[in-house]
Amino acid sequence: MTYQLEDMSVEIDGKRLVAGVSFHLKSGKILALAGASGSGKTLSCLTPFGLSSGKAMGSAMLDGKQLIGLDEVALSRIRARDIGFIFQQPLTALTPHMNIAAHLKEAYAQKGQTPDHKQMIVALERVGLSHPTDKLRQYPHQLSGGERQRICIAMGIAHTPKLLVADEPTSALDAGLRHDIMDMLVQICREDNMAMLLVSHDLASIDRYADDVILLQDGHIEEAAPAQQLMQKPQSDYGKRLIAAAPQIDEALYALPDVGDSLLAAKNVSVCFARPFQIWRKKDQPRFIQAVRNVSIDIACGETLAIVGGSGSGKSTLARAIAGLGPMNEGNIYWQDRILPKKRGRIERALMQPVFQDPMASLDPKWCVSDIIAEPQKWLSDSVKDCTYLLEEMELDAELADRLPHQLSGGQAQRVALARALSVNPQLLILDEATSALDPLAAYAIVEILSQLQRKYKLAIMMVTHDMALARRMAHHIGVMHQGELVEYGPRETMFTQPKHPITQSLIANSV
């Protein structure tokens, strides 16, 4: 099998978003398309097969057959016979009213096969799913994200395609799962001698999976090289910046600002949620979910504390309890030896400000940037900080002040959210995965700004993240949470050299 793009371009509504992309992919090889968001990697990968809203031009040859210009019927025949697809969002990629068996049957039907029960069991076992007989009867919403992505992979390879197109197959998954799933995917590819076109913004692990990498920026190829060579010695400026931006677990430790006196202390915080009402509750199911169990932490002036853990470990719930935004059933929060009241007033609110994961969701879509930034001051502080000054501090253009959130990029929107949080001179910032929805370059810019601000204002930061390497880069102290408990807590220097708890060890191992 060969798949060859020659000077391929993509237009949407007459706007050229991808220009002059060429590459060559053979059986058994894995080619990664990488780049920041908006670089056109997904468009270049899906458009020749007719799966994006764009119009492809140039040449895309699959085994000597030109794909560009084919009608939908011919393209769908090629997709069904020769290509397997795996998409980014396993949560929505499966049809909600069809059980897993029906999905698998449909995947096999692409080649006119009707799989028997045994064949389907084998297919599910191959992608590492336990209890395959039960899984066949289950519906997508009854499975976890990781399980669903495994089903999607089983479907993608059921008809033994020649080429597998995987569009960010693991970026919607929990960090701990990413390596398992990618390892399995690559192994299957190698075993079946399939070619794989992998779209990824996870540069840190590309050399582990891909043979060759193409770096895209603003719709054109910036650099193309064997993966290992590109990771070790990037030639282009863009490649160097991208690779430096992504935190590495083994990079040299950044110098962090000095730490002052204790600012905030949370003592024995517990949070539990009532389970949703169910008539037939199983006997062993408790009435409440203990989301945070007896956690105590300290944050000093100018200190960064990172709380890390897998999804569902209770790290965000803890941050919300401390910020006074979520419930807290037991424990106390002290602010310089004073107990903060359960119901926070404007003075307490101004002391600490949160920034959330999805900047677009946390900005009012109908408000312009200057109004967004000015709002907290109206309620929480008497000082009036100039919007232009705040934007400047975030390294944003003053002319952005009149824009609406949807006219901003993800990185810009998150900086606006940060400016809004800082407008009331808080002494503590609470960041809940504030950089994880951004591409490496935008995330890096935010991290840089934060460290400058921290030095300038002696700002304390509590950050919640799943990214160990980011925590190592930014935080003085790191707390590891698992199933609602703080299982390990310590300075970053010893956390990575002598991790004690098995959860910490596995988090570190998964970051390499």
Place this chain on the structure above:
Amino acid sequence: MLGLITRRLLMAIPTLLAIIIISFLLMRFAPGGPFDGERPLSPQVRAALESAYGLDKSIAEQIILYIGRMLQGDFGPSLVYRDFTVNELIAQGLPISLLIGGLALVLASMIGISGGLWAATKAGQAADEVLMLIATLLTALPTFVTGPILVLTFAMVLGWFPVSGVEEGSVLWLVLPVIALSLPVAGAVMKLVRAGLATQLSQDHLRSARARGLPLMKRLFRHALRPALVPAASYLGPAAAGLLTGAVVIETIFGLPGLGRYFVQGALNRDYPLVLGVVTLYAGLIILFNLLADIIYGWLDPRMRDQ
């Protein structure tokens, strides 16, 4: 599933009780009474009638007595149709209403779903626009406009169907009332199905199905239609109860002895037991059809089963 059904049926009891008590009180507070004819009755006759029907007792007593009898399946005597009980009147009218309403429901669903599907396959084309315009017109035109137009065209000019009434041993008399009754519902269903499909077609799982090379028809039927029917199902639940318990306008236009006219006549004549009987039946059917709609949701979208 069993939990849902038991819970709903248990909840239906207080709901029905509340509806009965409120309607009972509303009827009594309305001015006039069942025996206020054009000719005033002598006080003795009126007192005798009121004591015969138990209307001289206190309201609370009357409600308790009524509910007690109703629990035994007895809706009491009609105060205006003197020789009939309410049970008999309902037994007379209900079969015709059920027949016409049931057929109209089936026809409306068929026209609505197939029209919505067809429009979705022609998304953005002229056929789609025309179909949606027709759907809007159907929803907007009241049955007292479409009914007479149908009668005028197909009964009086073309003479294919009878103008009105029930004909024993024939089904032709059903055609026009069923069509007239179904058209507004069909229009609404068509719009809901079209909108539901439009939402579904832009979902990720439809792109995945497209990636597997499935042709449009298979994608529509296998992947999009079932979840797209959820809004239509929630509309059809209460709509079905309305169709089945008699459409007053249609029954009047086509001169059909269904349940609908008892509703109107009973209310105008202050025939307390008749109105209460029909209201209770209607409320019970609404509860039943909402439950059915919820059960159908579970089939349409398994995610709702676990909620």
